[in-house]
Amino acid sequence: INELFEIDKHLVVYKNNDELIEKIKYYLDNENERKLIENQGYEFVRENHTYFQRAKQIVKIIEENV
Numbered sequence: 001i002n003e004l005f006e007i008d009k010h011l012v013v014y015k016n017n018d019e020l021i022e023k024i025k026y027y028l029d030n031e032n033e034r035k036l037i038e039n040q041g042y043e044f045v046r047e048n049h050t051y052f053q054r055a056k057q058i059v060k061i062i063e064e065n066v
Contacts, residue, residue, distance in 0.1 A: 004049070010041040 005011050012027070014020040027034040 005041070005044065009037065010044045012037060 001007070001011075001013065007013055012023055014023055
C-alpha cells in the first residue's frame with residue numbers, strides 16, 4: 001500500500017484495533033479532513049490506477065523480460 005498511495009493523504013490505515021478506534025473517532029469529529037482524504041484518494045485512483053495504466057505496466061514488464 002505504501003508504494004501505491006500516500007498514507008493519510010489518499011487513504012488512512014491502522015496497525016491495531018485501538019488505533020482503528022482512535023482514527024474512527026477522530027475522523028467522525030473532523031468531517032472536513034475526512035472528506036479531503038476521501039476526495040484526494042478518489043482523484044488519485046481515478047487518474048493513476050486505471051485499466052490503461054495497468055496494461056502499460058504489464059507491457060513494460062513483458063518487454064523487459066523478453
